[in-house]
Amino acid sequence: MFMNCRRVKKCQFLRLISMCCVMSLLMVCWDHVDHHVVSHVKSYSYRYLINSYDFINKSLSVSPEEAARFGSYPYLLNNKDICKDQDVLLLLFVKSSPGNLKRRQAIRSTWGNESYISHELGVVVKVVFAMGAHPDVLSESVIQKKLHRDLHKEHKNHGDLVQQDFLDTFHNLTVKLLLQFRWTHENCAHAHFLMTADDDVFIHLPNLVRYLQDLRRQNVQNLWVGHVHRGAPPVRRRDSKYYMPFDMYQWSSYPDYTAGAGYVVSGDVAAKIYQASLSLNASMYIDDVFMGICAIAAGVSPQEHVYFSGEGKTPYHPCIFEKMITSHGHEDDIRYLWKAATDPQVEGISSGLVGKLYCTAVKLTLLCKPYFTNTYSCTAAFT
Template sequence: MLVSFRRLRRCQCVQLMTTCLVLSLVMVYWEQLDNNVVSHVKSVSFRYLVNRFSLVNKSLTIPREQALIFSNFPYLLNHPKICKNQDVLLLLFVKTSPENIQRRKAIRSTWGNQTYIQESLGVTVKVLFVLGATVASDSDSLDPQEQLKFEDKLYSDLIQQGFSDSFHNLTLKLLMQFHWMHHYCAHARFFMTADDDIFVHMPNLVQYIQDVHSKGITDLWVGRVHRGSPPVRSQTSKYYVPYSMYQWLSYPDYTAGAAYVVSSDVADKIYHASLTLNASLYIDDVFMGICANAVGVSPQEHVFFSGEAKAPYHSCIYSQMMTSHGHVEDIYDLWKTATRPQVKVEAPGLIGKLYCSLVKVALLCRPYYVNTYPCKAAFS
């Protein structure tokens, strides 16, 4: 009897210690748990059960005169006639920062080479770099703005407005793009925005949008789609959004801002929506989703638009690649390798397709999450 009592007390002590340990861990990680798990549960519930994004539109609607403060910045560099009298298939804006000179140079020499696109692909694609203003520091030997003017004199492809170029002004940079297209290149059939560390497989992209255009498809907004994403409430995150800026549990559906494509009719709708919406929310891809939701446009998933990671390096991937994220130093090698004519014919026939399917399954369907192409891309 005494032995049983001692065992009972020992078991109770173990249970008590285990409970204390679990509670301690929960208390330590509660904030992270709340931000990452609970917020996602709330967001998905709001997105799929409540789904009252009309309240979001209403809460962010402001008078036109008030909305002008987000877009009424003077142009420091501009080329208003660059699209004039030209049959533009795609107007492609690259979001860049003043100091990223080498990134712009690399893009001009690879996938953004407009001469190559015109001569090899037979279409007109206008590639323009959009940026805000920079401030000279005491350590600068040359005025950064003068450097930009010199660069623009060489290439005539910089579009710059007078707001400060910073992460918290990305939405202003987005508005700048849609306003510029509306005023100076509204006849372009498609619009695309991309980061300056994105690789675009231009031959594949041109073929895709030509097919879309030939089918007369409208209301096109395609990219890597985020559905039911919650606002980040952790103040340590660069994506932190306070309740005062956005009070709702979930964002409307949107595509990753790294790269996406819209048809010209959608670009026009987004422009008009932006004229009456509060653009103080500095997460630009989310603001795009808010504008699109206001005019009834939904994003469409394309499995070969990358998220935040690089696509695997393999010819079976290159044959369908649209975009890949995170390329700076390797952009020259990737361009040379991914656009070789042999890529399309290296694995012909049924055996070749089976081989590429197996390769894509091995590369994309890993047991842990990789934010590049989804597993279903292996079967497309």
């Protein structure tokens, strides 16, 4: 009996110590817990119970004159004839920065090689690099002057740069979005599809072209496809890159939107988004979210495609390459991945019963992990 009492007291003591440890951990990490738990509960409640995003558009509506000041920057570099007299299947805008010459060269020599696309895939895809001015553009340093000369030389050689006179910074990404839709409206409105992507994104053009050709044959409209974020909460931590103050956006949830790393819209949607942007306050500097706000005004909803990556890099394997469309986070390995992903041995690797079972097992192993990678979802293993 004496031993049982000692055991009980010891057990209670251990529970007390454990509870104190848990409470201490919660107190230390409360901000983290609050952001990742409480904010998501609020967000999903708003997204699925209230879902009154029409209020957002009303609050952000401005006069055409006020809206114009967000996207009316003069062009520093331009080529209005990129799409002229051509049946353009896809106008592909790559969001770049003035100093990212190596990335642009890697893209031009791999998935963005228009000659390859034309001769091997039999379609017209126009690749255009969108950018603002270097943040230190006012500096008179030798480096800045060299960068200016290099950009003009690059544009003279390739004719694929579109640059406006705004500072190329994170907080001007929405301005860069407006640039893309405005330029499309003015110079390439006849393109069947418009895509926007970061310059560290790998795009499997053969797979994307096949996908878009099928959609074109079906005369698909109202298309906005990519890696969809639903019910994402605004980040309220001031130390975050994505901090969103209440006075700019007071709601608990963002509208549905696709990851800005890479998504595709049909030509009719591009026109609708441009028109919607002419009456909205574009001070919302997270361009993905602003796209979602424009889409509400345009009456368009994003559609999930399991082979469009989010912010994560996709696993390297032939079973993945066979159906991949985009992968994010490729600054130095674009050329290697292009060679590996377009190797003739990749095609048909999942053909036949054995091939399908093999690739399903591989993709289950690579994609269905118990932690979040923000790349292809587990459902991609079954497609």
